[in-house]
Amino acid sequence: MNLFQLGQQYQELADRDDLDPTLLVDTLDSIQDAWNEKANNIAKWIESLDADVEWLANKKRSISDELTYRKNLRANLMTYLTSAIDDRGLKEVHTDDYILRPRNYKQRTVIDNEGKVPAEFKHTNEVVAVDKTAVYKALKGGAKVPGAHLKPNRKTSIK
Template sequence: MNLFELNDSFRALQDRDDLDPTVLADSLDAIQDTREVKWDNIATWIDRNNATEEWIAKRIKELQDKKKYLENQSKNLMTYLTDSIDDAGFKEARTDNHILKPRNYKASVVISTPDKLPMTFVHTETKTISRPDKKALYAALKAGQEVPAAKLVPNRKTVIN
């Protein structure tokens, strides 16, 4: 198999969404070429995945910022619209596309300085959170102690430069 065909094989694998770890390993094993060429293509694939992950994370942040901006803008527009209809003295307004009816909803509580509230209006709550102490577990397991429901699993990776 020449290099062009091998790259096509890897591209075909990259495009699949149904690759569980076993199928992926079997598919990679089935590609006939030297280890070095396989390793180089796998490292390139990992580089592309990492770049795509970074792009997606950046895009998610941009979209979240845009969503927050639109939410705030809609809130400000709603305030303006309601105030405008109220100022005009209408209980209902009609346009070509909408029927606008200002309504009273439950009032919102706004707290400007929480530390100045009387204690009768402050709720103190203590929560107990239980979580495994991984540092203590690691030390005990590393020392050879057996701990039910816990074990050390090797964590090996390859640095790609």
């Protein structure tokens, strides 16, 4: 076998998707090659995988950033649309394609300062955390909870 064929064997191995650790070792052991050539090809393969991992990590970060951007843009557009309809005093807007109806959803519990929230609203699993459900119920019932408040959650349904 010449060097090109051996490189081809490694490339065929790299292109496989079914390589578990045992199969990989067995297949590499079955390749008849001088140790230095085998080590050289494996090192090339590792460098190729390093480049793939770096590219995928950057792609993942890019996709995550794009997802965050689009979620934030959607929230900003929803806030603008709801405010614009409310400012005009309309209960419903009919466009060519949609019916837009602003409505109130369950208020959001906002924790301004965890340190001020009384211990009765905290739970401990492995870390101490505020039980937002308990805080919501207390605030909704008219109780005062230091360090927390309810925030209106008004959005427009699009049909």
